[in-house]
Amino acid sequence: MTVDWQEARELAYAAGRAAAGGAEPVALPAADGRTLAEPLRALTDLPAFPTSSIDGWAVRGPKPWRPVGRVLAGQVAPPLTEDGTCFEIATGAMVPSGAEALVRIEASTRDGDGRVSGEPRNGFVPEWRRPGEEAHKDEVLLPAGTAIDPAVIGIAATCGYESLNVYPRPRAGLLVFGDELLTGGTPGAGRVRDSLGPQVPGWLRRYGATVDPAAVTGPVQDTLEAHLTAVREALLTCDLVCTTGGTMHGPVDHLHPTLSELDAEYIVNTVAVRPGFPMLLARVPGPGGRPRFLAGLPGNPQSAVIALITLVAPLLAGLQGRPAPQLPAVEVTEAVRGRGGDTHLALARLSHDGRSATPVGHVGSAMLRGLSNAHGFAVVRPGTEAAAGDLVPFLPLPLVTGERP
Ligand SMILES: Nc1nc2c(c(=O)[nH]1)N[C@H]1C(S)=C(S)[C@@H](COP(=O)(O)OP(=O)(O)OC[C@H]3O[C@@H](n4cnc5c(N)ncnc54)[C@H](O)[C@@H]3O)O[C@H]1N2
Ligand code: MOO
Numbered sequence: 001m002t003v004d005w006q007e008a009r010e011l012a013y014a015a016g017r018a019a020a021g022g023a024e025p026v027a028l029p030a031a032d033g034r035t036l037a038e039p040l041r042a043l044t045d046l047p048a049f050p051t052s053s054i055d056g057w058a059v060r061g062p063k064p065w066r067p068v069g070r071v072l073a074g075q076v077a078p079p080l081t082e083d084g085t086c087f088e089i090a091t092g093a094m095v096p097s098g099a100e101a102l103v104r105i106e107a108s109t110r111d112g113d114g115r116v117s118g119e120p121r122n123g124f125v126p127e128w129r130r131p132g133e134e135a136h137k138d139e140v141l142l143p144a145g146t147a148i149d150p151a152v153i154g155i156a157a158t159c160g161y162e163s164l165n166v167y168p169r170p171r172a173g174l175l176v177f178g179d180e181l182l183t184g185g186t187p188g189a190g191r192v193r194d195s196l197g198p199q200v201p202g203w204l205r206r207y208g209a210t211v212d213p214a215a216v217t218g219p220v221q222d223t224l225e226a227h228l229t230a231v232r233e234a235l236l237t238c239d240l241v242c243t244t245g246g247t248m249h250g251p252v253d254h255l256h257p258t259l260s261e262l263d264a265e266y267i268v269n270t271v272a273v274r275p276g277f278p279m280l281l282a283r284v285p286g287p288g289g290r291p292r293f294l295a296g297l298p299g300n301p302q303s304a305v306i307a308l309i310t311l312v313a314p315l316l317a318g319l320q321g322r323p324a325p326q327l328p329a330v331e332v333t334e335a336v337r338g339r340g341g342d343t344h345l346a347l348a349r350l351s352h353d354g355r356s357a358t359p360v361g362h363v364g365s366a367m368l369r370g371l372s373n374a375h376g377f378a379v380v381r382p383g384t385e386a387a388a389g390d391l392v393p394f395l396p397l398p399l400v401t402g403e404r405p
Contacts, residue, residue: 004382005273005310005343008323012151012281012311013268019291021168022097031148033208034166035320040142040152042135047228053128056395057108057116058099059086064115070256071096086116093126102127103156104339133169135159145321148351167321172209173238174200175230176218177245178299179252183219194218195301195368196244203308206398207316209240218244222252222260231258235292237286239319245299247278255280255296264294266288268311272382273301274339279307281315300365306345306377309395327393331356332378336386345395357394375404 003011023037053070059065061083067083071077073092080087080098087096094100101120104127108118121127121319139154147289148166156164174197194367197218215238220230227246234241246253259266264282271279273388278298286292295312297304317325333356337345347370348357357378362369375395380386 002270002272002277002387003268005271005379006381007304007343008027008268008271008273008281009269009310009314011312014284015281015291015293017321018318019293020321021290023164023165024168026166027163028039028153028161031153031156031164031166032150034148034164034169034289035150035208035322036142036144036146036148037167037276037321038167039144040146040159040164042137042139042158044140045136045137046158047129047131049131052088052089052091052093052095052102052127053129054102054104054127056085056089056093056102056104057118058089058096058102058128059116059120060084060096060098060100064111064117066113066115114180116344135188149324155221162232167319170209170239170316171199171215171237172204172211172240172242172316173215173245174204174211174217175220175234175241176216177222177227177243177255178219179222180217194208198305199301200242200244200297200304200308203305203398204240204312204316206324206400207308207313208320209316212237212283222246224254224257227254227258231262232299234296235262235286235376238292239286240293240295241299241309242295244304244378245296246295247280247296259284259294259296267293271310272341273306273310273343273345275345276306277342279303281311284350290385298365301368302347302363302371303365305371307399309377309397313398324387327379327395329391330354330378330394331389331391332386333358336392337381338380338383338385341382343372343382344380346380347371347374348376348378348394349373350375350394357371357392364378367394373404375399384387 017373060080066088070088072090077094077096081095103118103120108116176197182191199362204211246255264284269280279297282294283291297307346359347358347363360374361372379393386392
């Protein structure tokens with residue numbers, strides 16, 4: 001029943017990939033953060049016409065050249081037909097056929113009759129860009145599965161796209177379980193603040209899901225009936241419902257009985273990882289034959305984030321048609337103990353060059369202090385220990401540039 005941590009990630013990814021939605025067209029300005037459902041191909045040669053890189057003269061034959069016209073950017077250049085003539089030309093303008101060279105304005109002189117002389121630059125950089133220099137028509141520039149960022153939108157616009165066919169964004173929701181949880185004020189008298197309701201939607205969005213604020217509910221009352229009602233309702237509008245707490249088998253832990261009532265099928269039910277082992281991922285029959293998913297995040301807050309990064313991140317990557325997340329290797333600066341037959345995920349900070357990781361303090365599964373000071377987790381695989389200087393995989397938090405400098 002308990003699966004290896006790496007295997008759990010692969011199972012979650014495969015489940016998401018198998019359930020990825022069909023492509024939908026989205027206008028370029030709205031495509032940031034989406035995923036290409038088809039390869040991005042050049043629709044024409046790029047550049048599409050010979051394009052001047054300078055302001056100057058397009059010349060033909062030996063100098064001096066008599067100006068016979070002017071080509072500005074945006075115009076179709078007429079041919080330059082006679083030796084000893086030139087067109088004045090602007091940066092970005094089409095180079096006329098027949099032109100043999102371009103002479104920069106600052107490298108040119110004019111005689112009393114207005115004829116132009118000068119030397120074309122003999123440099124490494126040509127003075128005009130040839131059609132197809134950047135891409136040939138139909139060439140694949142980016143594969144399907146590419147995450148769309150502003151630069152991808154830019155190259156798509158350069159090619160002439162108005163919209164892109166992309167995967168749908170998975171819609172995620174969150175149900176917080178636990179009658180002991182406060183939604184405001186300071187903790188005490190047996191009660192703690194809910195630290196997952198405010199936090200989990202942000203992580204889900206960073207993994208590409210949308211989270212409607214109306215799909216975040218809690219605390220849900222600790223009864224089986226309340227759990228069932230809340231999960232059923234959430235599954236109506238969400239592709240993925242995350243729950244927090246109740247993954248064990250305590251007196252008020254109702255998640256497993258809820259899943260059984262819903263005819264859910266476990267994809268992963270507990271993982272050989274510390275912290276976080278009671279995490280689970282289940283598939284629930286959805287309308288139209290497309291499955292919906294429920295991720296059970298353990299109640300201990302750091303364990304909940306570990307479940308997100310272990311199961312939900314690969315699931316969402318698969319649902320969006322992205323490649324499975326790969327882990328870089330880093331050197332640990334101090335020893336990190338193993339956890340016997342379990343994978344140990346040890347919170348750590350990366351060095352500025354990203355090559356080494358140093359474990360942080362305050363890493364108990366009920367704590368968030370270490371998490372708020374770390375870049376991710378050093379991964380110590382089952383049956384191993386990491387000595388200072390060893391290379392281990394690093395599981396990054398989905399932080400944005402500028403966070404945790
Ligand atoms: N007999 C055993 N008991 C426990 C074991 C075990 O192996 N045997 N494992 C422990 C581990 S490890 C974990 S993790 C938790 C998982 O339990 P649940 O998922 O059922 O979570 P709860 O019992 O509901 O809560 C655990 C803990 O976390 C606090 N919590 C819950 N939700 C939140 C929240 N939204 N914000 C802040 N804190 C939260 C809750 O108050 C509890 O302290 O089981 C252990 N027990
Ligand atoms: O493994 Mo629990 O998931 O330590 O907090």
